[in-house]
Amino acid sequence: MNKKLFLLCILITSIAITGCWDSIEIDDRTFIMALGIDVYKPTEEEKNIEDEKKYLPQHTRPPVSLTYVASKPISAGGEVEIANITMSSVSHSSFTAKRQMISRSDNELFLGHLKAVVLGDELVKNPMLFRETMDRIEKDPLISRRISMAVADGTAKEALEIETELEKNIGKFISSLFIRQERSNRAPVADAGDILTTLHKNGNVLIPRLVYSDKEIKIGGAAVIKDYKMEGWIGEMESLAYMIITNNLMTTALNHNMDDLIIPYTLTEIKTNIEAEKEGDNIKVVLSVIGEGDIDGLYFNPEEDVLDPSFVKKVQDGICKDIQKLIIEAIKVFQKDYQIDIFQFGDYFRKYKPDVWRDIEKDWEEIFTELEVVVETDIFMRRVGLSR
Amino acid sequence: MGLWKKLLGNKGEKKQEEGQAPHKSIEMNIKTIKEILKDCDDIVYREVEVGVENNVKAAIIYTDGMIDRNLLNNYILNNIMLTVRMTPPSPEDIKKQIASHLKDHSLAVSEMKEVETIDEGVTSILSGDTVLLIDNYDKLIIVASKGWQARGVSEPVTEIVIRGPRDGFVETFRVNTALIRRRVRDPKLKLKAQQVGVRSKTDMAIIYIEDIVNKKILKEVEERIKTIDMDAILDSGYIEQLIEDNWLSPFPQIQNTERPDVAVAALYEGRIVILVDNSPFALIAPTTLNAMLQSAEDYYERWNIATAVRLLRYLAAIISLLLPSLYVAITSFHPQMIPTKLALSIATTRQGVPFPAIVEALIMETTIELLREAGVRLPGPIGATIGIVGGLVIGQAAVEAGIVSPLMVIVVAVTAISSFAIPSYNVAIGFRLLRFGFIFAAGSFGLYGISLAKLLLLSHLCGLKSFGMPYLHPFVTFVEDIGDIKDTVIRAPMPSMNNRESIANKNERNRLDDKQEEEKYKEEEE
Known part of the structure; x- marks a missing residue:
């Protein structure tokens, strides 16, 4: 009987102590x-x-x-x-x-x-x-x-x-x-x-x-x-570059200037891969951006044929360069103006190149400002939109 | 089990009553019977004289209204009074053995027996049989002459199916046994009849298929029925309550059915069916919660439809148990758990409602229970009216008066509909009862309280047994019985349901005939 009473006490106290008592309609x-x-x-x-x-x-x-x-x-x-x-x-x-x-x-x-x-x-x-x-x-x-x-x-x-x-x-x-x-x-x-x-x-x-x-x-x-x-x-463009580098970009729409033309395009499926190389004392970070995009439009009855692969190739190369420039400029802002490793390149070294990280850990803040960052872009224009 | 034994086990076996043997003299016997059946004015005594010279006295005694008068007049009275004189051998020879002559040569009835005590004779009279007394013969001849006004076989009211047989059990014991026998043409089907109730002497039978049934469970059922000590058994519900494992549980541990096809399906699964006279409900033991959530139709409809319906039914069981308490817990304790728009919309509808959610829920749940109870009591057409008046008018008025929120009305209505979707009425009542417990738990401790109550309920269910069978079988079963899952939330296609559930006798797990089984294996080998 005492044992049952004891169990009952434990049960009641445990409910009374732990229950939600914040009932507000x-x-x-x-x-x-x-x-x-x-x-x-x-x-x-x-x-x-x-x-x-x-x-x-x-x-x-x-x-x-x-x-x-x-x-x-x-x-x-x-x-x-x-x-x-x-x-x-x-x-x-x-x-x-x-x-x-x-x-x-x-x-x-x-x-x-x-x-x-x-x-x-x-x-x-x-x-x-x-x-x-x-x-x-x-x-x-x-x-x-x-x-x-x-x-x-x-x-x-x-x-x-x-x-x-x-x-x-x-x-x-x-x-x-x-x-x-x-x-x-x-x-x-x-x-x-x-x-x-x-x-x-x-x-x-x-x-x-x-x-x-x-x-x-x-x-x-x-x-x-x-x-x-x-x-x-x-600014917004640096933010965009940040999103691309940190692999958070879902989709975005930009304009590409090519020979007086403004070509609007949409980027999708952008993936960024970080690789680090060490050659002697020189540390290099390689960002390879791969992705897809669509050319949204051109203008009415264009002289250029959007179905012509060489034209698309030209636009594509231009866009690749645009993105490359965008990213390099954004990285420069953080390297020179703010001097903070917001992209967490250091984290990458710590995780994947622990031996390199051990050497550079102490001076990372200084090394980062001088870090060589190579950006490779490979963006494929999959769709060119309706033509004629 | 323990509790059950404690309360019933020590009462011991019933004492065998020593009946009074009939006297040689017919007058004495009639007198004795008249004394026993004193003031029973529905008993008819018809004294006749038989024999060529009308020198042998005989009497028939029966209960008016319970016998087939046609049979009595044409095949009993007619025969003993007239035909007996015309049949050889000569009257002189058989004067001494007139009784046996009557019995063996004259009475053109299909069923007849002799008893050696007056008490047995009286029971027979009261059961609707006719007792024939003959002078100088110290046995009572019982002629089966049962025949009374009874309801014909009609569609079961409580278990309606769209597809499936339309016949249902009736109040007459013999009709019910015939309905079962019609579906099992197997000599292995055993039907052990006995009488229970000290005064009511109600006929009942334990029915099983000998080789499929689990002998252990059968023994348990028989033993428990032996311990029944009641003056009267008026419905199978009495027996259910007297032999169940745990009467404190809100869950029925014996299934009941009005449908012979359900009863027979249970027999083929190795379960035991108990039929009781005067009750259209057969009992099925052992049973599981899973079996209670199945409908006969699941097997008649194609498997994919049946599976979908079963999933829906399990969902209905959960909704009918939890929905009002979830509403109370979320609106009173955890509004962060629902999407913002819904939270705002609930807050909007509850604006101006003077009661906290738990009181609101209790008011509405009690109202719907009242409506349901009133609907059962009222005669048919008025019952439907009450449903409309109660459900629509009161619900609408309560919302407009600002006593309850419209969402609460929806919650209560969905809950009520869900509880009707549970095929077994007795499980549905259990859920209805528990729902109030859950509402209180939610009102005092929020979701935490619901979880506690769920744990309590689960621990109870896990411990609950029906004649040694775990109530949650096959969800809480061992690996070897995992095949039973085929007939739970899902209903596997017919060809894959070759095996019986683990309720059945171990040697008879396979539904196929031995020969068929061999052939099947041969085919597979080829």
Whole structure:
């Protein structure tokens, strides 16, 4: 009997200790779709600027301002519609900001459906704040690793307050923007899980850039993070090259200039292979890019015959050169301007050429800036489109 | 098993009743019977005098309404009163043996026996047989004359199939045994009849095919039936509950069927069928959860269709068990698990609903159970009306009044439909009962609670046995019985189903005749 009682006690306590105790009805939750994090700067227009300024000097680092974009069904006159709500809160830590927010909300702020995190560029330029923010994102059990991250060219708050023409719900808009971004490839991968893993390695990463105007938002280019600190921006073409080198490109559309003609083409099935060679003291990295493409069009009744292999060959060679140039220039930017091995060539040496890596490991940062990179491109134009 | 033995095992064997032997004098016998059947006004005593000189007294006793009057008049009374005088040998010679003469030469009835105690005679009278008493003869002659108003063989109500035989068991024991015998023309089919119930003395039979049946299981069934100690057995349900392994379980461990084809299919698989008089439901033991989720039609339809339907049925079982609790768990605890658009849409529909999801689920589930129960009680045409009024009107009104969300109505409706897709009604009720447990588990601990409840249920099911057969067979079986998988979620094509399940006797696993088997191997060799 005692044994049964004991077992029963264990059963009850184990259920009571481990069970989910966070029952909140789905309609009592406010679904936060996007989160913006900025460095807080009281503006002069605010009346209580003197009061607000009190916050500033007490700490070695400035407070942060968190902007939440939430979707919440609100019943208005019998009909229920999904409202788009933007709320901001200032806090000394992004961890406490949500708690402060709760005191101003009738509902639970629910991060389980968070789609995007937008960081202000000021914040990313401060390594302390950036690391704290990344820690907050990584530690929250509800935030998915599949959310998208971007650095706003400006402040996240302004970006998230834009009402776009196409979709009034900015949370939904930004989340679908990132899905489209995966296809357009003018910015690096925005996946928070990937960014966190890369950051864990050496503190260098590319985070997509979010550019906004009065009515529009777009994703393109990237913020270059070196040692948890933003060093600058790279443009869309460099981002594209980065995507090709890191084998993340799904498809992209570009133009090729050939003898006054502009030939639009689409690249598909691009694969990049990295090989490293060591000849004496000279280390060389060979990138071979192979892929396929389509010529999308030319112009009406062209003099050139698109069905003529020699013409296609000519275009093909031109495109190969274009891509080669694109990649070499992008690598140069990282070698000379930022001096960070964002393509993880070092990782390649560590994995596949451990003996070489042992010698170069210590001076890798310097070696990388002088590293000889050869790019070989082999792109085959499979389809030439409809002709005549 | 242990529990079953503890509660039933110590009652011991029934005491054999020592009956009173008939007296030589017919008056004494009639008096005794009249005393036993005092105040039974449906018993008819007809005293006649037989013999050439009408000097031998005889009497017939029967229960009015339970006998075939035509047979009694034309072949019993007519014969003992008239024909007996015309038949040689001469009356003088046989005066002493008039009883045996009557028995052997005069009574033109097909079934007759003699009993040596009054009590047996009384039981026969009450079973619808006629007792013939003859003066100076110390045995009772029982003439089989059963014949009463009974329902004819008709289509089974609970197990309707689109393709398959339309006949179903009826309340008359003999008709049911005939329905089985018609499908098994094999002398190995054994039909062991006995009477159970101290007062009701209900006829029942254990039916099996001698060489296919597993002797161990047969012995177990026979032993358990021997321990039945009840005054009356009114339906096979009594027997089911008295001999099952674990009566605390929500799952029935004995299958019942109204269809002779299902019963016979079970016999050919090596199972045992128990028929009980006055009940159109035959019992099949041992059984498995898998067998409960099968329908007779699965074997009559082509295998690919049958497999698809079976998959659907397993899905229905899972839905009917889990869907409302999943809804409760996800909406109350884990909205991050569903797509954002769906989460927002659920939140939109739940806007203004005053109850938490678990209360909502319980209200709707209770309502649908009420509707179902009311639908069973109400006479046919009104039952359908209640279904429409309850299902459509109340559901619609509840949504419009904002008491429940429309999605909850869909969830409850899908669950109800799924539970009707389970072929065995008694398993479906088990699932219905467990569903409430799952809703509570989900409401208190979310998906974690559902997983705990699932573990509990699985551990119970894994331990459950039906007459020594694992209830989850063949899902929890040994490698040598892996062939049984052919008749589970999938239904293998007919030609590949040569082997019986491991329920059957080990030597008779192959369905083919020995000769056929040899031929088959020869063909393969060639």
